[in-house]
Every structure is written in structure tokens, then in C-alpha cells.
Amino acid sequence: MASAPYTQSSASIRFDWGLPGALAVAQGTQIVVVVDVLSFTTALSVATEAGIEVFPYRVRDASAASFAASRQAVLAVGRSEAGSAGVSLSPLSVQAASRPGGVLADRGRLVLPSPNGSAISRALSERGVMVIGASLRNAPAVALWVKRHAAGAPVAVVAAGERWPGDALRPAVEDLWGAGAVISALSGAPSPEAQAAVAAYRQVAASLPRALAACASGQELIADGHGDEIALAAELGTSVAVPVLQGECFRPA
Template sequence: MTPAQEAAHGQESYDVRLDWGPTGGAAVSRGADVAVVVDVLSFTTTLGIAVAQGTRVYPFPWKDERAAAFAAEQDAVLAVGRFEAAGLADPPPSLSPAQLLTSAPVDRLVLPSPNGSTICAALADAVPTVVGASLRNRSAVARWLAPRLADGAVVAFVPAGERWPDGSLRPGLEDLWGAGAVLAALDLAGLRVSPEAGHAAASYGTVAGDLAAALDACASGRELAEVGYAADVVAAAAVDADAVVPVFTGDGFVAG
């Protein structure tokens, strides 16, 4: 890729940027001050709930055999997948936001996921500040971002998306709406906003009046409901239920 192509795909002429998944996120985060990762179903939703409960959360790549060793090093509980938790009498925390809302909080949690957590782990060394955003904390994230944007920070939004069975990226509307929800809560006047970021805000505007129904009806929402996790979709649709901003530090995500 030529330098001109890198600049174009990195949206380097904009203060507020947006692109999808690990590759798009790496592109738009070059030179950014803040990366806002959005994985509504479910990593950043679960992350926000955990941090609101006082848990320090460590992102980690999905299905990595080193996860258990890493959790032991951090003196942390290793979260499990939804389906693993469902088969246990006393399950540890999992990626399920509904389950986390009803379980006893832990002090330290390693939370792997195939999309949002993997992206956060990848960006942690590349961007000065990484935060987790969802529909549940969209106003809190916007309030946190506003003074930084006013001071000239460059912010890159990274909707995580999902994966097709072959491993390729499947953009998920829920993550576009999650990013758009934060953007819609910001005063962007006077800022250079990329068309990609502007589109996310406009897309959220089309569903904001009946967000729960839209989340139920989108492909990711239907997928979860069909395998018995409709409660996770309900938890994710609770706009502004959480007032914390998970900010990545050298020692996991904490409340910013």
C-alpha cells in the first residue's frame, strides 16, 4: 500500500474517524490519541458492566492457550464463553452480560472474546488510550471524550463486527449503532468528521426511537436469541444504564 493509500484508508485528514475490525481499527488508529472500541454483543457491554461493578478487566485474544497462564499471572479469574458457563452449576463470569449482571463481582477478570477483546489487546500498545463503548455507556463515553476532542485529540472509533465461519469480518449493525450512539451524543461542530463516522451517527438516528426492537431484529440479535441468549440482547439495549468509561491502563481496564 502506498503512503497515499495508507493516509486515505487511515482517514488521516479527520479528527474523528471510524473503521471496522482489527485491520480497519489499526488503520484509523495510526496517529490517533484515543481508540474507542465498540462490541455491543457482547465484549464492551460486558466490559462496562464489570468495570461498573468495580472489577479490573484484562482483554485477551480469543481461544489463546496462554489465557489461563495469563490469568494466573494477574491473580485474576478467567472468564469463559457463554456455552461453557451454561453447563456449570456454579459458573465463573462469562461473556454474557446478562449473566454478569446477576453474578457476584470479582476483583480481577481476564475477559477474552473473538472480536472486541482481541482488538483492544492489539491496540493497547499502538494507541495512547483505548476505551470500551457500548449502548449502555454511550453518554458517559461522550462526556469523557468531549473535553479531549475540544483540546484537539484525534479519536478513532472501531466497531468490532463479527466473524463469518471462514474467519472473515462480518460488519454488525449493532456495533455501527453503538459507535453512532456515542457520536450522536457529542457536539461535533467544528471538527473534521470522516464520512464513515458521520454515517454511524446517522444510522443510529434511524433506530434510536425503537432501539430494542432493532437490536432484536438484526442478525446478531437473532443469532443470540435463537441459541437461548435473548437476555443478553436485552441487557445490551439498555441505553445509558452504566455511567462508567472503561479505560485501558497498564494494568487492565478500570473506570476512567
């Protein structure tokens, strides 16, 4: 349990990074919004708007395959393994597979492993917190849903971030922007940390595709041949789907 200063308990809208930050600011809240723009929560928004149930999973290993089989779900694999026809963490692959005739449209369930957004979502849910998945695509819809359901109670927004070699947290600026997009549309008293996220988002709000392509995570996707995913991730407010983690899977609110 984090000590009082790190819970941001004096604010009704809180913000922090990664799993340790999520566990700190979740104390005393009922709703936590998790943001992982490149690419977990963007893929989640695409799946949810197609009516696909999404099971977050911490790692992609043999246990994930067993878990997917037990839930009669499609397991998302690595981008290179998926190729042009399989399902991976790529939102474009989820979008294609959700169309009529696609494997997700037929099966209706997806296990989506991710060491960041997915792992944080599962950990929070296991502690009894309601988890909402937000990306730039559905940030306004998520904020509206949260305002209606929080009933004035504190809300936490968590930027998932990425991992350095050695498993240390790498704060990823695209998640800061996504968190800021959600927080900017909420009502309440934001912590200084939450205010900083809003300021960062407003700095790039008019040029999100360019900013996402230029940031480190975007450059990594481009270098790996997946730069075509960035335009989809930058679609601010195009989705009204609000993924709510109920039990072990995300469903549309």
C-alpha cells in the first residue's frame, strides 16, 4: 500500500504511471481508467466496438494458449507471427479479424496479452476495482461514461507506459497524451499530476498523427514495419465504445 502523498487522495481526479502507480492512485477509488495507446487499449477499442469480448492477459506464453483454449477464444500472437492474416496486438489486425467472415467475428472472444495495459488491467480487477480501457479513439466517450457513473467519487487515470530491457518502466508520451485526453473531459479537482497530463495532451491535440509518428514508440513501430497502425491510433474521438472489465474480460458498457 502506498503512503498518503502518493495516493493523491486530496484530488478527485488522479494520475500516475504503470502498475505501482496504478495501485497507489487506485486506493479509495472505484473506477480506474487504463491508457495504453500503442497498442493495447487502441486494439481494445476496436474489438469492443465490434462486440468482441476481450480477455486481458499478462504474458504471451504457453499459459496464455491454454487460457485461450479454455475460454474458446482467439489468442493474439506477436505481430511477426500473425503475418497478414492473424490476430496480434495490432489494432489493424483486430479490425480486419472482426469483420464478417473474420476469425474474431466467428469466435467473438479474444485473449489479448500485453505486459503493460493488459497486465495493469488484470491486477486492478483482481483487487476489486472497475477498470475502463481508454485510447485516443474513445477518450471522450470514456470520460462521459465515467462522469455518469462515478457519481462524484474519485477517479484515477493510469498511463501504462512501456518497458525498458530489464523490465523497468519507460514512461511513454503517447499514454500521457491519451490520459490527458480523458482527464481534460472529466469534471472534478485534478491533482498536479493529472493537470500535467492535460497540458501535455493539449500541446499536441491539433497534430496527433504527426506527434504519434514522431514519438519513440511510434518510431519503433515504423522501424519494425508497422507504421500503418499509427493513423488508427490517432483517430481522436472516433469510437463511442467503452470497454469495461467485468470479471476476467472487457465487454462494451
